[in-house]
Amino acid sequence: MTEGTDRPRIIEYAGNGFVITWEPARCRHAAECVRGLPTVFDNTRRPWIVTDGATVDEVVTVVDRCPSYALGYRTADGRWRSAPAGA
Numbered sequence: 910m911t912e913g914t915d916r917p918r919i920i921e922y923a924g925n926g927f928v929i930t931w932e933p934a935r936c937r938h939a940a941e942c943v944r945g946l947p948t949v950f951d952n953t954r955r956p957w958i959v960t961d962g963a964t965v966d967e968v969v970t971v972v973d974r975c976p977s978y979a980l981g982y983r984t985a986d987g988r989w990r991s992a993p994a995g996a
């Protein structure tokens with residue numbers, strides 16, 4: 910039996926009422942996220958995603974603008990975003 914080895918690497922960042930997911934291989938560095946919510950997304954910092962100080966709605970609004978679907982989220986109230994199948 911062959912083990913699946915092609916699963917994408919997805920990093921999770923837990924916040925208050927939400928989890929941000931980031932798939933580095935998809936990131937096009939368009940910086941929509943950095944411009945939209947610089948307190949959370951700062952590519953000059955490590956870790957570059959810090960979930961403190963952002964509301965769920967702010968995160969959802971900005972992550973929804975990520976053109977490559979590198980960013981996704983799950984929220985405690987049931988909202989989610991992930992890359993569409995085959996994208």
Ligand code: SF4
Nearest residue numbers: 936937939940942975
């Ligand atoms: S908006 Fe998406 S593609 Fe652009 S830098 Fe952020 S995570 Fe990467």
